[in-house]
Amino acid sequence: xxxxxxxxxxxxxxxxxxxxxxxxxxxxxxxxxxxxVLGTLLALMRLSTVPGLATFAxxxxxxxxxxxxxxxxxxxxxxxxxxxxxxxxxxxxVEVGAFASALITFTMFEAAYFSEIMRAGIQSIPKGQLSxxxxxxxxxxxxxxxxxxxxxxxxxxxxxLTQTIVLFQDTSLVYVISITxxxxxxxxxxxxxxxxxxxxLFAALVYFLISFMASLLVKRLQARTAIIR
Amino acid sequence: MPTTQPAMIELAAxxxxxxxxxxxxxxxTTSVSxxxxxxxxxxxxxxxxTLIKCVNALEPFQAGTIRVxxxxxxxxxxxxxKLRSRIGMVFQHFELFPHLRITENLCLAQExxxxxxxxxxMTKGMALLExxxxxxxxxxxxxxxxxxxxxxxxxxxxxxMDPIAMLFDEPTSALDPEMIxxxxxxxxxxxxxxxxxxxxxxxxxxxxxxxxxxIFMDHGEIIEDRAKDEFFSSPRSDRAQLFLSKILSH
Ligand SMILES: Nc1ncnc2c1ncn2[C@@H]1O[C@H](COP(=O)(O)OP(=O)(O)O)[C@@H](O)[C@H]1O
Ligand SMILES: [Mg+2]
Numbered sequence: 086x087x088x089x090x091x092x093x094x095x096x097x098x099x100x101x102x103x104x105x106x107x108x109x110x111x112x113x114x115x116x117x118x119x120x121x122v123l124g125t126l127l128a129l130m131r132l133s134t135v136p137g138l139a140t141f142a143x144x145x146x147x148x149x150x151x152x153x154x155x156x157x158x159x160x161x162x163x164x165x166x167x168x169x170x171x172x173x174x175x176x177x178x179v180e181v182g183a184f185a186s187a188l189i190t191f192t193m194f195e196a197a198y199f200s201e202i203m204r205a206g207i208q209s210i211p212k213g214q215l216s217x218x219x220x221x222x223x224x225x226x227x228x229x230x231x232x233x234x235x236x237x238x239x240x241x242x243x244x245x246l247t248q249t250i251v252l253f254q255d256t257s258l259v260y261v262i263s264i265t266x267x268x269x270x271x272x273x274x275x276x277x278x279x280x281x282x283x284x285x286l287f288a289a290l291v292y293f294l295i296s297f298m299a300s301l302l303v304k305r306l307q308a309r310t311a312i313i314r
Numbered sequence: 315m316p317t318t319q320p321a322m323i324e325l326a327a328x329x330x331x332x333x334x335x336x337x338x339x340x341x342x343t344t345s346v347s348x349x350x351x352x353x354x355x356x357x358x359x360x361x362x363x364t365l366i367k368c369v370n371a372l373e374p375f376q377a378g379t380i381r382v383x384x385x386x387x388x389x390x391x392x393x394x395x396k397l398r399s400r401i402g403m404v405f406q407h408f409e410l411f412p413h414l415r416i417t418e419n420l421c422l423a424q425e426x427x428x429x430x431x432x433x434x435x436m437t438k439g440m441a442l443l444e445x446x447x448x449x450x451x452x453x454x455x456x457x458x459x460x461x462x463x464x465x466x467x468x469x470x471x472x473x474x475m476d477p478i479a480m481l482f483d484e485p486t487s488a489l490d491p492e493m494i495x496x497x498x499x500x501x502x503x504x505x506x507x508x509x510x511x512x513x514x515x516x517x518x519x520x521x522x523x524x525x526x527x528x529i530f531m532d533h534g535e536i537i538e539d540r541a542k543d544e545f546f547s548s549p550r551s552d553r554a555q556l557f558l559s560k561i562l563s564h
Contacts, residue, residue: 216372217409221423221475222399231422236413 090280094287097274105270106291112184112256112266116191117249123192124199125234131204142200149197155258161190162262183264187256195252202244206237243307250299254292267291321345321381322479322510323369328378330364338364339375340534346479351511353521353542356531357557362514365531366481369512370401383478399427402472402480406488408464410456416443416467417452420474428475435474442470446500462493469500479510486517516561522546530554 094101130142149157165186169179181189210233218228238245257268265273268288275284323346330339338361346352354362367373369380371387371394380387385397410419420439424430430438443449446466448459456464465485472480482501486494498520505511505524515521521528521542528545530538530553537551549555 211407211409213405213407213409214411216367217403217405217411219372219395220370220398220401220403220405221471222395222427223423224395227426231426232411236411239413 089283091283093274093278093280093283101267101270101274104265105267108184108265109253109256109267112187112191112259113249113253115188116195116256117245117252119188119192120195120199120252121203121245123196124201125203125238127196127200128203128207129229129234131200132207146197146200149194154194154255155261157194158187158190158258159261162186165189183259183262187259187262187264191252191256195248198248199245202241202248203234203237206241207233209240210236243303246303246306247300250296250303253299254296257292320348322348322350322383323512324379324381325365325369326379326381328365328368328375328380330368330373330375330377338534339368342378342534342536344529344536344539346510346512348510349508350526351505351509351513351524352527352529353525354512354514354529354531355516355518355521355557355561356537360531361534362531363483364534366483366512366514369481370398370403372398372403395427399423399475400478402469402475402477404465404468404472404480404482404485406484408456408461408468408488410464410468410471412456415453415455416448416459419456419467420471423471424474438474439470442473443467446470447496460493461489462496465489465493465497466500469497469504473504479512480504482511482513482515484514484516486515518546518558518562530557532557 127142127146130138131146133139162181162183165181166178169175169181170177173179214232214236215228218232223231256266259266260269260272263269271284271288275281325342325344328339328342329337331337342365344352354366356362364373368375368387369382371380382397382401385392387394387397410416411422414422417436417439420443421432421435424435424438425432440449440452443452446469448463448466448470451459451463451467456467459467469485485501486497489497494517498517501511501513501520502524513520513525525542528538528540528542529536530545530549530551532553538545538549538554540550545554546558549558
């Protein structure tokens, strides 16, 4: 029977939270926001009648959804400096930095998922709403921006937040590019002090608690924000 | 009589196909003069909504011409959003924006399309809200109002744009009977003030009271287009007679 030492958690907690959790939460929040903006644009492209736009957006979404996230993170980190070098015609590979690289990857990846959510949301808005907007003299952009997208966002908020909880868990994959997120921090301590079981148990518990509480909140919110029709 | 006035809305041989096999409008020709109130009636599916939507270019059409205040809709140089902003439209299902307060529903297009300031738009919106008897509901959301109240807000929203004409597509047919009058009252008042109106409705009481002309449509065709009194006293076609006997019997 091995000796457990759970004090290690208390001792390293400030480090785990300050270095690890703050990174995880920042990455989750920024990638969710960026992904939502980009995803909404992709959804509008997919629904547009301009020929090339829909094809491009569909191809992008299908590509992102067919690749394992961990591969995208990995390749993006190693390839982007060279792509940047080619595009910007610099002498050396462009330095992107691990955080920026992770943020861009997650934003682009999440955008594919959010675009599907937003597409469903936009399509669920009754056609009469668009007619009413056009009849008032609003342009396509204004109808989308003031009438359709805000309603779609509100209707889809629970699904968007649920997807964000998945993203929160997925951010732990940044370990492949040696970034210290919450799991990375826990893992470092575990390796250093030989406390694998304690630290990974604790990490699992924290992910579980945050995700579980967040889903409960989403359920509550769902009841509150439904648009009165 | 308003017929001496210049035509505000002019349709000449308008035809529209939804598919090559299905022609929804067949050679429709009519006009609405300034200050004239024209009621459009006919069986369900006869193309009334389609016709009225063509007038403000919400639906494209393939043949014929429509002119509004002299502007040809099919002219490639026509700024359609601008033209639509000058024609008010009221829908069967109100189509207020459910995520916006009543005041925001009234102000949105005034600000974004006409470029009015928030103050200006609010002043205008509140005056119209008072006119339709709903000033106390300004800060509510559409879902908190009854159907009749929502439709009155929808009329106020259209009027806030200072339209040169108003189009109504069955504005009372989604309402409970006890709410129909409150909406019709607003429309009657509008007609009496000289607003140019094209109204799709089966409310023959409204037609008798304020309409100048009645158009009867069937299968995408304008079958009758006559002065109100003539239409009611002696409809020429059998189809119009049958239709009138059906809707006037209840
Ligand atoms: N978007 C559409 N595509 C195909 N057919 C349509 C469409 N909208 C309406 N129709 C058909 O066109 C006909 C006329 O419709 P509509 O103008 O709504 O009639 P009304 O308002 O007189 O009841 C109906 O047969 C209807 O089914
Ligand atoms: Mg109709």
